[in-house]
Structures are given as C-alpha cells and as structure tokens.
Amino acid sequence: MGELPGSRALVTGGTRGIGAAVARHLSDAGARVVVSARSRGDYDGPGHFVAADVATADGPHQLAAEAAAHLGGIDILVDNAASQTRVPDGVLAMTDADWLTDLNGSLLSAVRLDRAVVPGMIAAGGGVIVHIGSNAARLPQPAALAYASAKAALATYSKGLANEVGRRNVRVNLVSPGVIETSALSARLRTLADEAGTDLDTARRQFMTTFGVPLQRPGTADDVAALVAFLVSPAASYLTGTNHVIDGGLLPTV
Ligand SMILES: NC(=O)c1ccc[n+]([C@@H]2O[C@H](COP(=O)([O-])OP(=O)(O)OC[C@H]3O[C@@H](n4cnc5c(N)ncnc54)[C@H](OP(=O)(O)O)[C@@H]3O)[C@@H](O)[C@H]2O)c1
CATH class of the missing domain: 1.20.5 (Single alpha-helices involved in coiled-coils or other helix-helix interfaces)
Known part of the structure; x- marks a missing residue:
C-alpha cells in the first residue's frame, strides 16, 4: 500500500492525458478515486466514473455531490479539466464567446468545484487541492491568450485560496506543466x-x-502525475500556496 491508503480523491478530466495518469498514480498509492469528464470515452483506468461538464454553472456542484456520495467525502481534489480555444488570427480576433469559453473551462470550473468541495473538507478536518495550471500563464501564445489568461488567474486564485483555508487544514497547490x-x-x-x-x-x-x-x-503525463501524487501525500504536509513548474527547464525561475 502506498502513501494514500483509504483517501478519497476526485480527479476532473480524468479520462485522458494528465488526469488519467493522476487517477492511476493516486489509485496505486491506495486512494479511492472518482474520475470525471463530459463522457467516459474509452477510459478503462481505475476509479468510479461520473459524467459532468465542469465548464457549466451547475456541473461542478452536481459533480461534487455525486463524488462525495459515492466516496463518503472528498479528501483530495485535483482540478485538472480545462479547455483551450485557439484563434489562429490572434487575440484581437478573439470574441467575447471565446474568452468566456476559456474563463469558464479553465478558471471558473475550478472555482466552482472548490466552492462545492472545500466546506466538506473543512467539516472533515482538512483536505488537499491541486490545481493544474500551465506555464502558458507566463509564456502566453497569441493564438490561445484567453486560455493563458485564465491559467494566470487560476494561479492567483490558487494562492489566495491557500491563504484563506490554510488555517482550516486545507492545502492548495498549483502545478504548471509545460509541453506534455x-x-x-x-x-x-x-x-x-x-x-x-x-x-x-x-x-x-x-x-x-x-x-x-x-x-x-x-514531459509525459506520468511526470506530472508523480508530482501531483507527491503534493497530495502526507510527505508534502508543509506545502501550500506553491506553484510547481514542470516544463523541462523552459521557464526562467523568476
Ligand atoms: N498537455 C499539455 O501539454 C499541457 C500543458 C500545460 C497545461 N496542461 C493542462 O493540463 C490539464 C490536462 O491537459 P491534458 O493535455 O491532459 O488534456 P487532455 O488529454 O485533452 O484531456 C482533457 C480531459 O479533460 C476533460 N474535459 C475537457 N473539458 C471538460 C469539461 N468542460 N468538463 C469536464 N471534463 C472536461 C476531457 O474529457 P471530455 O472531453 O470527455 O470532457 C479529458 O478527460 C489541463 O488543465 C491543461 O490545461 C496541459
């Protein structure tokens, strides 16, 4: 048994890519996992699947309720699902709809889900959240500036949430992948x-x-998942409000 025996984990966007690897690593460490996405697709990894669109106003709330009912509570939340709108003609060609799609898909999805999950964590005595950001927040590509801006806002939000809920024993950290x-x-x-x-x-x-x-x-999805699995483990119990860039050394340190 690994570092997370009996922990109850919810991973959004858990059917493919980084999210699927995170679900596997957490499950291998002994956690019980709910994975979520809009559709199951051909996901055959560990955990119980719950369909939800986290980019909608109600999706995160319903997902939190279903996951908590299945698991009996949520100790670990990995806000991983995100969307990226690419507009080849650049930022001046991005419409309000493009911006709102990415703000909903890459920022408010996490804000809404945290709002639904954190009270239960506090009531249970604590919990841990990992937000999956992107190094695009500091290295924005013109064709995906709404996405990069949403991820930059997610970084600020993540730090602020960590400040607010630390005294309630809820840890919040950000992981910012590069090219995975x-x-x-x-x-x-x-x-x-x-x-x-x-x-x-x-x-x-x-x-x-x-x-x-x-x-x-x-990088590989497993590279990122190993970092996430560490951050949610007791070994990381003094880490909160941090941003862990995992990009093969691309970004400068400051
Ligand atoms: N891959 C990279 O190079 C890279 C770099 C930096 C940051 N990231 C970040 O890492 C995270 C995962 O990226 P990835 O490359 O692993 O993505 P991916 O392979 O495209 O998988 C995305 C997952 O999210 C789900 N999803 C997407 N929109 C959703 C929605 N509105 N509601 C619920 N589920 C949704 C997808 O399932 P459905 O489509 O069925 O809903 C799928 O399970 C994202 O936050 C991304 O911004 C990735």
Whole structure:
C-alpha cells in the first residue's frame, strides 16, 4: 500500500492525458478515486466514473455531490479539466464567446468545484487541492491568450485560496506543466512530421529545440502525475500556496 491508503480523491478530466495518469498514480498509492469528464470515452483506468461538464454553472456542484456520495467525502481534489480555444488570427480576433469559453473551462470550473468541495473538507478536518495550471500563464501564445489568461488567474486564485483555508487544514497547490505529450500533442507532432516529410522522433526533437526546452523532450503525463501524487501525500504536509513548474527547464525561475 502506498502513501494514500483509504483517501478519497476526485480527479476532473480524468479520462485522458494528465488526469488519467493522476487517477492511476493516486489509485496505486491506495486512494479511492472518482474520475470525471463530459463522457467516459474509452477510459478503462481505475476509479468510479461520473459524467459532468465542469465548464457549466451547475456541473461542478452536481459533480461534487455525486463524488462525495459515492466516496463518503472528498479528501483530495485535483482540478485538472480545462479547455483551450485557439484563434489562429490572434487575440484581437478573439470574441467575447471565446474568452468566456476559456474563463469558464479553465478558471471558473475550478472555482466552482472548490466552492462545492472545500466546506466538506473543512467539516472533515482538512483536505488537499491541486490545481493544474500551465506555464502558458507566463509564456502566453497569441493564438490561445484567453486560455493563458485564465491559467494566470487560476494561479492567483490558487494562492489566495491557500491563504484563506490554510488555517482550516486545507492545502492548495498549483502545478504548471509545460509541453506534455498527451494525445493532442502527439497528433500535432504527427502532422508536423508529415508536413516536413520526416519521422515522429525528428519532429519531436525539432519542436522541443524550437521551444528551447533544456531537457529537449516533452514531459509525459506520468511526470506530472508523480508530482501531483507527491503534493497530495502526507510527505508534502508543509506545502501550500506553491506553484510547481514542470516544463523541462523552459521557464526562467523568476
Ligand atoms: N498537455 C499539455 O501539454 C499541457 C500543458 C500545460 C497545461 N496542461 C493542462 O493540463 C490539464 C490536462 O491537459 P491534458 O493535455 O491532459 O488534456 P487532455 O488529454 O485533452 O484531456 C482533457 C480531459 O479533460 C476533460 N474535459 C475537457 N473539458 C471538460 C469539461 N468542460 N468538463 C469536464 N471534463 C472536461 C476531457 O474529457 P471530455 O472531453 O470527455 O470532457 C479529458 O478527460 C489541463 O488543465 C491543461 O490545461 C496541459
């Protein structure tokens, strides 16, 4: 048994990519897990699945209620689901609807879910939350500026929530991934390889060189999940209000 025997965990966006890896790591550490997404798709990982759209006003509240009913409470919340609107013509071409989509999908989704879950954590004597941000908050791409702005706001919100609920024994931390090779990036790399008439490994290397990533490889979902599993464990009991950048060394430290 690992570090989290009997802990009750909710992971949003848990059916693919980083979220699915987090669900697996938490389950391997002994947690009971609820994974959530809009649809189950072909998810066959651990945990109980609950369908919910966390970008809606009611979705997070309903998800919190269903997850708490299934688990008997929530000790660990990983706010991972997010959406990214790409507008190739850049920020001046982004409409209000584009902005609101990303603010709902990447900021308010977490705010609303925390609002529904934290009171139960406080009543139970404590809990731990991890928000999945992005290094795009500090390295915004023009075609996805609403997403980057939402993630920047998530970072500020995460710190403020940590300040507020620390005295109630609820820890809140942010994990900010860089380029992580989930299915979306794999598809993009395959397109780049086809366009350049090269193979996937070469396209991956060129992509990372272009970005200037010191470790010269994309991260994996497991890289991020291992960090999340540590942050929610008792070994991290004095960590709150922190931002953990996991990007192969891309961002400067300050
Ligand atoms: N991959 C990267 O390079 C990278 C870099 C920096 C930050 N991040 C952050 O890491 C997190 C996970 O990214 P990922 O690349 O692992 O994503 P992914 O592979 O595209 O998976 C996204 C997950 O979120 C769910 N989801 C999306 N919108 C949702 C909604 N409105 N309501 C409920 N579930 C929703 C998806 O399922 P459904 O579509 O079925 O709902 C899926 O389970 C996100 O917060 C992302 O911003 C990723």
